[in-house]
Amino acid sequence: xxxxxxxxxxxxxxxxxxxxxxxxxxxxxxxxxxxxxxxxxxxxxxxxxxxxxxxxxxxxxxxxxxxxxxxxxxxxxxxxxxxxxxxxxxxxxxxxxxxxxxxxx
Amino acid sequence: xxxxxxxxxxxxxxxxxxxxxxxxxxxxxxxxxxxxxxxxxxxxxxxxxxxxxxxxxxxxxxxxxxxxxxxxxxxxxxxxxxxxxxxxxxxxxxxxxxxxxxxxxxxxxxxxxxxxxxxxxxxxxxxxxxxxxxxxxxxxxxxxxxxxxxxxxxxxxxxxxxxxxxxxxxxxxxxxxxxxxxxxxxxxxxxxx
Numbered sequence: 001x002x003x004x005x006x007x008x009x010x011x012x013x014x015x016x017x018x019x020x021x022x023x024x025x026x027x028x029x030x031x032x033x034x035x036x037x038x039x040x041x042x043x044x045x046x047x048x049x050x051x052x053x054x055x056x057x058x059x060x061x062x063x064x065x066x067x068x069x070x071x072x073x074x075x076x077x078x079x080x081x082x083x084x085x086x087x088x089x090x091x092x093x094x095x096x097x098x099x100x101x102x103x104x105x
Numbered sequence: 106x107x108x109x110x111x112x113x114x115x116x117x118x119x120x121x122x123x124x125x126x127x128x129x130x131x132x133x134x135x136x137x138x139x140x141x142x143x144x145x146x147x148x149x150x151x152x153x154x155x156x157x158x159x160x161x162x163x164x165x166x167x168x169x170x171x172x173x174x175x176x177x178x179x180x181x182x183x184x185x186x187x188x189x190x191x192x193x194x195x196x197x198x199x200x201x202x203x204x205x206x207x208x209x210x211x212x213x214x215x216x217x218x219x220x221x222x223x224x225x226x227x228x229x230x231x232x233x234x235x236x237x238x239x240x241x242x243x244x245x246x247x248x249x250x251x252x253x254x255x256x257x258x259x260x261x262x263x264x265x266x267x268x269x270x271x272x273x274x275x276x277x278x279x280x281x282x283x284x285x286x287x288x289x290x291x292x293x294x295x296x297x298x
């Protein structure tokens with residue numbers, strides 16, 4: 001069933017991207033344009049948001065691209081979270097006081 | 106007390122003890138964590154932040170409060186981080202952007218279909234590989250990416266901190282994310298087509 005829907009989606013995508021009138025193709029955007037929007041998340045008009053959703057609906061590539069970026073964002077937050085030991089937390093507290101003493105008149 | 110008020114800035118310039126204590130207590134740990142998120146070791150982060158405070162207090166006389174004091178402090182800190190990277194000859198600038206040109210064909214379609222990342226999390230090495238690849242990003246891309254995705258800073262703040270335009274920021278973020286996803290696909294998906 002999944003394979004069938006994947007194939008159907010590709011067919012719809014290729015039909016739209018090849019046969020749609022120029023104006024419609026411009027509104028639906030190319031995968032390259034969609035990738036820039038998905039990566040940089042600019043403010044979009046309601047119309048642009050609608051066509052972006054439409055593109056992603058028919059485009060397996062952009063769906064996967066979006067999932068990859070979401071995964072990278074979520075996991076980056078986890079992997080980059082600083083893990084301070086108790087000693088390091090104490091060191092920070094002590095250095096705070098040293099700095100205060102150093103810079104006050 | 107409002108840390109961005111003119112009254113507070115005036116007290117800082119006078120090295121008022123209460124103002125100093127409030128400022129340092131408010132931002133010292135946050136600055137260290139910010140430096141750690143850029144991939145610095147703890148002792149490097151401490152050194153960079155110590156140097157940040159020194160520079161801040163050298164320049165505080167000229168600080169007019171046009172930007173928030175937090176933005177000013179973080180701007181100094183991130184410049185110190187970049188200086189450290191340059192002196193360690195780490196994170197060479199990205200001169201090879203050709204890989205971006207090969208992602209799409211002349212019609213703007215993907216040359217290589219992105220994979221679903223569902224299997225990435227099942228790979229035990231995923232987080233380690235992600236950490237390595239973030240670490241390999243060119244310095245400007247890495248800094249912009251971490252500020253946006255990890256710190257959740259606004260575009261305006263990041264542009265002020267890094268001294269770049271919003272267009273430049275968009276380019277850096279786009280390049281960083283594509284570089285990461287291409288590298289992760291290569292290392293995690295192997296020969297999957």
